[in-house]
Amino acid sequence: MIRLAFLLGILASPALAAPAGPATIDGVTPVEVIRRGEIIAEAQLNPLPIPVNRAQTVLRMGDVVGRQARRDLAPGQPIRTYDVQAPxxxxxxxxxxxxxxxxxxxxxxxxxxxxxxxxxxxxxxxxxxxxxxxxxxxxxxxxxxxxxxxxxxxxxxxxxxx
Structure with missing residues (x-):
């Protein structure tokens, strides 16, 4: 009986609860269309949580501000390393x-x-x-x-x- 109570206590612990979702990093997405050749400002960006397994080429806010867009960037789409360049x-x-x-x-x-x-x-x-x-x-x-x-x-x- 003690073993059963112990086992139920372990199964009910928060550590074994179902994960809330995949781990994410803070990527960025434009809040408006950013045209090719435009220098990107912080006001044009919005943080966007991105699953870690899809974030290999996604940039964070500090990696994007002050860089130049290589192509038109659409709102809601994560900005990737090949989307920006040094001005x-x-x-x-x-x-x-x-x-x-x-x-x-x-x-x-x-x-x-x-x-x-x-x-x-x-x-x-x-x-x-x-x-x-x-x-x-x-x-x-x-x-x-x-x-x-x-x-x-x-x-x-x-x-x-x-």
Missing amino acids: EAVKRGEIVTMVLAHGGMIVAAQGRAMETGSIGDTIRVQNTVSQRIVYGAIAEDGTILIAPVAAPKLPARLTALN
Whole structure:
């Protein structure tokens, strides 16, 4: 009899009660249509609980605010990693300032962006005077930072003269 009471007590415990539902994470969904290319603001988003087993690519609020929509985003649909990107800092065809800093010397020139990119991306840029293509990283202010090229090795007979 004691065993039966003990067994019924265990079965009635809240720990063994039927689960309330699948575990969820807080994803986000737009409250209005967000157009492709638009920078996403927090006021345009609404939290949305999403089952963990379906949330592998779903983003949270902090991952979306300030990013740029890659496509039109519909209300009620979770925002996924491939729906947003870092905002474009430079657009293809745009005139930019290229900066090369090496040692104490800084050289700046005008160039045309051959690719679209975000801050930190390395893109191709064409010098508008020489028409040469160089690669540089996009800085926060939109300038293109060109890495200095290593000096060529001089023959031993020339380095002995120095």
